[in-house]
Amino acid sequence: MGEELRLPIAADVDVVEARQQGRALAAVAGFSSGEQTVIAAAISEIARNILMYAKKGEITLSLVQNGDRQGVAIVASDQGPGIPDIERAMQYGYSTSHGVGAGLPGAKRLMDEFDVQSVVGQGTTITMKKWRRAI
């Protein structure tokens, strides 16, 4: 607990590294292999978004606890151009970069909690969490 993994994102190999580290952490937290893949996919989407829009940034992975529930928290932050219209950016199929438009809304679907803070000209911070299903 309390340990934090900070991963710089500046190239596409970093996206792979981040999602693999995320999967490993999800395994430590006791997520099923299906859920580990879901978490890895969400990390892949938001890490790619950093590359596409901000060129570089950082992903922080950590274990979190809420009562007796365990989970993982992923924070993606960059000092890029920011998102002018968050509502639109969260619409499935909307993209300003010729992408599929599944990045942010896709990641949101995969996670339990999803929050976007963005200031135009200053950067974007996305915080997302996934909790283990109670047994």
Add this chain to the structure above:
Amino acid sequence: MEVPILRQGQYLIASIQSALTDADLSHLREALIAQVGRSRCRGVIVDVTALDVMDSFAVRTLRDIAHMARLRGAETVIVGIQPDVAFAMVQLGLTLKGVATVLDLEEGLAFLNRRTEERTLEAKPKKPSGRG
């Protein structure tokens, strides 16, 4: 990480060996489309068994490969999507609409054999009729 592309009869088989970066995936797309022409092949199998995650970029690239190969006269089939990967794809809302997917390499070869047979039959000229 380059994906080896093997030729087996009139098919190309791209067997992904590990997690791929976006650049690796784009490179695979270009290499496959170029080879479809060079080797005059009729079918392409992309084996994704070892792929750790199928996110929006991977799905789009596989779709592009299938559509581009079709324009070059070859059918594509994706094989080896793992249960966990399928689970995450569905949750992400990603589909491989218009792209053939089968369980494994064996099924992939059988699928292509059927498809190329159908196409050969279609291409055969009809029996002459109405004369003699």
